[in-house]
Amino acid sequence: xxxxxxxxxxxxxxxxxxxxxxxxxxxxxxxxxxxxxxxxxxxxxxxxxxxxxxxxxxxxxxxxxxxxxxxxxxxxxxxxxxxxxxxxxxxxxxxxxxxxxxxxxxxxxxxxxxxxxxxxxxxxxxxxxxxxxxxxxxxxxxxxxxxxxxxxxxxxxxxxxxxxxxxxxxxxx
DNA sequence: ATTCTGACA
DNA sequence: TGTCAGTA
Numbered sequence: 001x002x003x004x005x006x007x008x009x010x011x012x013x014x015x016x017x018x019x020x021x022x023x024x025x026x027x028x029x030x031x032x033x034x035x036x037x038x039x040x041x042x043x044x045x046x047x048x049x050x051x052x053x054x055x056x057x058x059x060x061x062x063x064x065x066x067x068x069x070x071x072x073x074x075x076x077x078x079x080x081x082x083x084x085x086x087x088x089x090x091x092x093x094x095x096x097x098x099x100x101x102x103x104x105x106x107x108x109x110x111x112x113x114x115x116x117x118x119x120x121x122x123x124x125x126x127x128x129x130x131x132x133x134x135x136x137x138x139x140x141x142x143x144x145x146x147x148x149x150x151x152x153x154x155x156x157x158x159x160x161x162x163x164x165x166x167x168x169x170x171x172x173x
Numbered sequence: 174a175t176t177c178t179g180a181c182a
Numbered sequence: 183t184g185t186c187a188g189t190a
Binding site for chain 1: 185186187188189190
């Protein structure tokens with residue numbers, strides 16, 4: 001019994017480690033803006049304009065250089081791949097994905113006060129993610145959406161939705 | 174912002 | 183023929 005139980009234990013720890021990695025917040029460099037959009041295009045097999053379109057459709061928001069050029073991070077690459085999967089395998093369209101993201105409870109994740117929440121425009125838009133809404137309280141406070149848990153949680157969230165729907169692991173943050 | 178294309182139903 | 187992701 002000692003043998004099989006230590007084996008089982010070993011296996012358990014392996015699974016636990018995997019789960020812990022899954023639940024752990026992403027390493028910082030996953031969010032560091034490191035690559036130009038053309039690099040990301042070749043990494044994902046999409047065109048530069050498609051990547052820009054994803055942004056204009058509200059699926060992501062890229063970092064910018066001081067001169068306005070887009071910079072992408074590793075998490076963006078995973079996010080793009082997840083979007084591709086949702087579109088090509090799961091039958092969602094761009095608007096559907098956007099509207100799922102628009103349902104993220106940003107007021108909870110940012111610990112908004114009831115007052116702020118009530119008057120904030122982001123709360124009212126159920127069809128647009130908060131990072132698409134101008135003149136939110138966050139935006140006025142100079143908040144950077146790329147560093148916000150709401151936006152980052154969106155990545156985790158759509159990855160999780162995919163695994164819930166399809167039972168896959170490969171894009172789990 | 175806008176228009177065009179290819180795939181698909 | 184209309185829609186939509188992706189293109190330029």
